[in-house]
Amino acid sequence: QVQLVESGGGVVQPGGSLRLSCAASGFTFSSYGMHWVRQAPGKGLEWVAFIRYDGSNKYYADSVKGRFTISRDNSKNTLYLQMNSLRAEDTAVYYCAKEAAAGPWALDYWGQGTLVTVSS
């Protein structure tokens, strides 16, 4: 069965950095695009970034462009999100999610999320 397990969250000071990981299993990781989506406490969902199955294309939300970098290691079945210059407004649960098997029309599996708290 498909499993996505995020890790790397924690408390970091404003201006600091953090790298999130998402370990994938139960599907052919190298065949699917992957997303990061976040949710601030008590708020709605915000899409963060996408990477194509082969890493050839990456897209970002304007709110994180230039500060966050999405990447993947298909040999390790792992997705990453490098977060630099963190701000208080980046505080959120970060989910990794898989592009739908039916095509890039949805995100069909999600991890359980990892909490990032940016605070001094």
Place this chain on the structure above:
Amino acid sequence: DIQLTQSPSFLSASVGDRVTITCRASQGISSYLAWYQQKPGKAPKLLIYAASTLQSGVPSRFSGSGSGTEFTLTISSLQPEDFATYYCQQLNSYPITFGQGTRLEIK
């Protein structure tokens, strides 16, 4: 960026009711719209993709329709487990965006 506006933002209904949630896009997105259900403390769950295709394993009381700029999610007969928050999402163009959510509560 494409804005998605859901209505209503809050909905109170009873078990057995038929409910409809609307999602309007600020510009045409063809049928590149998905619906998700999220319960407190849990990850979102995909319900509908391509505006009207039911995700495998999702009960048939859920249905989606629409294209272009106006979309609906309908639950034909509410069950206790359906009380949750629902989000629409457009995947027509980047940046991908979500609606603000519709919180469905028990009356």
